[in-house]
Amino acid sequence: MPKVDLYRNVHMGQRMRLFSLAAELGAADMAQPDAIAEQVHRVLAMTEELREHADTEDTFIHVLLRDRAPEAADALDAEHLRLDAAFAVLDDRARALPGTSAGQLREAQHELYLALNEVISAYLVHLYLEETVAMPALWQKASDDELAGIFSAFQASRTPEQAVTDLQKMLPALPPATRLAIARSVTNAAGEEYAGEMLLKISRTLSASQRSRLYADLGVSEAWALPEA
Template sequence: MSKIDLYRNVHMGQRARLFTLAIELGAADITQSGAAAEQADRCLAMTQELRQHADHEDTFIHQLLRERAPEAADALDAEHIRLDAAFGALDERARALPDTPIEALPDAQHALYLALNEMISAYLAHLHVEETVAMPALWQYAGEEELRAVFTAFRSSRTPEQGLDDLRKMLPALPPASREAIVRGLVNADPDQAGHTLTTVSTTLSPGQRIRLYEDLGVPEVWALQGD
């Protein structure tokens, strides 16, 4: 039985969406009407989400970490200071982009692109510390039931729609076996809503991922669509 990992799946989803944002910002036609505001809003939404994620970790994971492995918790605190600076620099660039004169937009777009990638670089280093320092410390000093309780407490803090949104962000980045295990747990928890659940959580999957999920679950896709 695999160990409970408090970071793995959500971090995979974050990496995928950060990389996608960087690629799409770099390739965007910023001269199109509304494009500057759209790209700025996407960057601001991402930093807001990552700040909220850090708050969730601090509330539900890092309190236990501070109790059991304070040195690992100190390492994360230092990372947060560096991340806050990167978030702030990106936000400043993003807020300025929509008001940039059209002739200066290409340079402003590239400056935002660089700020985004600088933030991503800092964030990837932060994820690495959580995955290679914090999680091993928790495995060493906290019991399985305590780690399971962290998961339970976080899930209980989310509304049903927030929980589904979390999954829609995460599932496309996971390997098929992990995706199937998560969705099977949801379906088994409420069999009467199985079709609706499948349809809802699979909206962000590619067609191939969606077909594979239904095959792994042993249900026809047309059955799942009946939940619409």
């Protein structure tokens, strides 16, 4: 039976969306209507999400980590402080962008792009530390039941809408077998009456090819999940 990994899937989703944000911000045509507001919103939404993610880890994972592997917890605490400072710089640059003159906009866009990439580079190190230091420490120091309990407690803390959003953010970044296992679990939990509706919701952010593969792996047609006319 696979080990309970509290970081892997959500981190894969974060990496995918951070890389996409950086590429799209760098290439954005700021002369288009609402382009500046859109990019600023996306950057600020991402830093807010990453802060909330850190709070979630502190609440559900790092309490146990501090008890069983305090050295690893101390290292993560230091990382969070460093990241908070980088987030603040990025937020300031994003909020300043709408007030930039047309002549300075190109350079300001690139400076925001560089600040975002600085955050990404620091955040990748943080993710790697959690995945290669914190998680192995928990595997060694905590039981499978304790780790499963953490995951269950987190799931119980989410509203149905938040749970769907979590999956929509994560599933496109996962390999087909992992995506299938998650989709099967959540549709089974939804019950026969709501399984199609749930599948439609969680597959909304998948590419056409990913969605077709998922439905094929589940053995259902894409029309099966659509609401009746």
